[in-house]
Amino acid sequence: MVFDWFRRKAAPAAGQDVPPSEAEVVPGPAPELATESALSPGTENDPAAAPRDQGALPEPASSPSPDGASRDDPSPDGDAPPAAVPPPASGGVDQDTLAWAREAYARLKAQQEAARSQTEAPQVEAQASEVPEPARRPAPEPTAVPEPSNAELAPRPSLLELAAAQRAERQQALTAPTEEPPPEAAEPAAGPAPAPAASAAPPADAAEPQLGAFDDTFTWSVEVLAAQGRAADEVSLEEIDWLGRLRQGLEKTRRGFVSQLLETLGDDPLTPELLEDLETTLLRADVGVSATDQVLEALRQRLNQEVVDPAEGIRFLKEQLRGILERPIQESDRPLLVPERDRLNVWLMVGVNGVGKTTTLGKLANLAVRSGYSCLIAAADTFRAAAVEQVRVWGDRSHVPVIANPSANADPAAVVYDAIGAARAQGTELVLVDTAGRLQTKHNLMEELAKVRRIVDKLAPEAAVESLLVLDASQGQNGLRQAMAFASAAGLTGVVLTKLDGSARGGVALAVASEAGLPIRFIGAGEGIRDLRPFNSFEFVEALLSG
Numbered sequence: 011m012v013f014d015w016f017r018r019k020a021a022p023a024a025g026q027d028v029p030p031s032e033a034e035v036v037p038g039p040a041p042e043l044a045t046e047s048a049l050s051p052g053t054e055n056d057p058a059a060a061p062r063d064q065g066a067l068p069e070p071a072s073s074p075s076p077d078g079a080s081r082d083d084p085s086p087d088g089d090a091p092p093a094a095v096p097p098p099a100s101g102g103v104d105q106d107t108l109a110w111a112r113e114a115y116a117r118l119k120a121q122q123e124a125a126r127s128q129t130e131a132p133q134v135e136a137q138a139s140e141v142p143e144p145a146r147r148p149a150p151e152p153t154a155v156p157e158p159s160n161a162e163l164a165p166r167p168s169l170l171e172l173a174a175a176q177r178a179e180r181q182q183a184l185t186a187p188t189e190e191p192p193p194e195a196a197e198p199a200a201g202p203a204p205a206p207a208a209s210a211a212p213p214a215d216a217a218e219p220q221l222g223a224f225d226d227t228f229t230w231s232v233e234v235l236a237a238q239g240r241a242a243d244e245v246s247l248e249e250i251d252w253l254g255r256l257r258q259g260l261e262k263t264r265r266g267f268v269s270q271l272l273e274t275l276g277d278d279p280l281t282p283e284l285l286e287d288l289e290t291t292l293l294r295a296d297v298g299v300s301a302t303d304q305v306l307e308a309l310r311q312r313l314n315q316e317v318v319d320p321a322e323g324i325r326f327l328k329e330q331l332r333g334i335l336e337r338p339i340q341e342s343d344r345p346l347l348v349p350e351r352d353r354l355n356v357w358l359m360v361g362v363n364g365v366g367k368t369t370t371l372g373k374l375a376n377l378a379v380r381s382g383y384s385c386l387i388a389a390a391d392t393f394r395a396a397a398v399e400q401v402r403v404w405g406d407r408s409h410v411p412v413i414a415n416p417s418a419n420a421d422p423a424a425v426v427y428d429a430i431g432a433a434r435a436q437g438t439e440l441v442l443v444d445t446a447g448r449l450q451t452k453h454n455l456m457e458e459l460a461k462v463r464r465i466v467d468k469l470a471p472e473a474a475v476e477s478l479l480v481l482d483a484s485q486g487q488n489g490l491r492q493a494m495a496f497a498s499a500a501g502l503t504g505v506v507l508t509k510l511d512g513s514a515r516g517g518v519a520l521a522v523a524s525e526a527g528l529p530i531r532f533i534g535a536g537e538g539i540r541d542l543r544p545f546n547s548f549e550f551v552e553a554l555l556s557g
């Protein structure tokens with residue numbers, strides 16, 4: 011079994027079927043929210059100090075842990091909080107939810123400590139072997155699984171669980187990308203190509219995610235996973251880390267959106283007059299005219315039927331936003347974009363200059379390798395001098411081969427031709443194609459792109475082809491115009507939204523879904539290799555509207 015980052019669940023390795031019935035965290039119809047409340051003002055800048063209304067999140071699904079304890083009874087010793095877990099940062103927190111979050115935290119901490127002592131042990135051995143015989147100290151007991159220092163944490167993972175966690179960590183370490191690209195990767199990639207620009211090198215890989223404090227961000231992340239049916243023992247550090255970064259990435263959008271929303275909604279029941287203010291708020295957040303109209307119309311109808319208090323207003327708003335994001339996903343033939351096993355998958359990255367196509371491709375290659383898919387990169391951006399080099403560096407980081415054409419200004423279609431041939435010969439599952447950035451208004455360049463697309467369809471009619479428009483979220487409504495233009499030339503099937511970190515225009519995701527009718531497939535929230543994940547409408551909307 012490997013952890014499939016596309017499905018976000020442990021999955022059988024290549025050659026094994028994935029049972030469709032297994033529960034997975036997928037961007038599907040939103041889970042029913044048991045409770046919902048208004049956003050908590052004041053938590054934006056100081057989550058540790060101000061209370062966050064935990065009721066804003068759904069009741070976590072009650073999933074028994076492997077040792078049989080349910081989340082209602084996280085501690086075999088009773089209700090006392092684990093000693094190593096600090097008291098909650100916020101007051102007034104739902105105790106049941108908090109206990110569940112504590113359980114997840116305790117497990118992650120134990121896993122991290124187990125992994126740490128596991129990695130330290132071989133180092134001690136290695137050092138010992140360098141020491142002259144007489145001075146050599148006795149090697150540490152090889153079979154003993156170190157007892158975590160927070161052994162009193164509840165529920166304490168069994169030795170089997172610890173060992174499994176260690177194995178998983180080791181496997182992750184083995185399959186993880188190299189920290190730095192190997193020196194030869196810095197060599198010019200292709201014959202006459204000029205020396206690589208300094209900017210060609212992607213940022214160094216982020217270190218393994220570390221467990222932070224038991225704070226508001228942690229409890230929010232755990233709750234978001236729990237609301238989607240995750241058990242406490244299925245919560246992984248990397249997902250917590252990602253959700254934290256997603257929430258942080260959407261902070262700028264959220265800050266404007268949420269504060270205006272709270273101001274608009276106030277403490278009184280919603281009135282039709284408030285809808286005008288809400289319209290302005292949504293349009294300012296780049297949600298787009300169509301999505302805004304849909305939301306307002308739904309709210310209007312609701313207000314005609316009953317009195318709606320602010321908390322219900324927020325819940326209803328979230329539901330509407332999720333619905334808009336979900337519609338194109340559910341209408342596509344694939345509710346979840348995952349490379350199909352035992353089939354050639356070709357994913358093209360297209361878009362205007364500098365939006366993050368190559369970076370996205372590098373992150374996807376890493377996601378694919380870590381999820382156990384065989385992958386190959388086609389460096390079909392033959393226009394920009396350093397592009398092939400940049401792609402090679404990304405390929406090296408995940409040990410993914412790169413097919414490139416050494417001649418300057420080679421035909422991108424020829425590179426794709428070679429790549430598909432190589433993938434067929436090697437039985438590769440996923441071919442990621444980097445294409446040159448182009449303005450949607452340049453007819454000849456759009457024609458060139460259409461040719462690449464035709465070549466793929468002709469050469470590999472059996473392949474599952476995806477044409478993904480990479481959009482820089484910070485470009486707001488401009489991205490929408492790009493989507494419309496690229497749709498016809500490249501036969502777009504989906505969108506990757508990048509640079510959500512640091513952009514106040516994350517609302518454009520809704521405009522893309524409602525006006526271009528394109529499913530958002532992945533989102534990027536940072537330059538690091540792990541800063542990309544499959545899009546999940548529930549998490550996105552929660553992060554957008556979390557307090």
Ligand SMILES: Nc1nc2c(ncn2[C@@H]2O[C@H](COP(=O)(O)OP(=O)(O)OP(=O)(O)O)[C@@H](O)[C@H]2O)c(=O)[nH]1
Binds near residue numbers: 368370445534536541
């Ligand atoms: N902050 C942030 N930066 C990103 C993200 N994705 C890409 N970038 C940065 O955006 C810049 C351009 O990325 P590239 O991947 O080279 O963009 P491109 O679309 O391939 O560029 P062209 O090939 O010139 O069209 C780089 O500095 C990336 O590190 C993201 O999600 N967040």
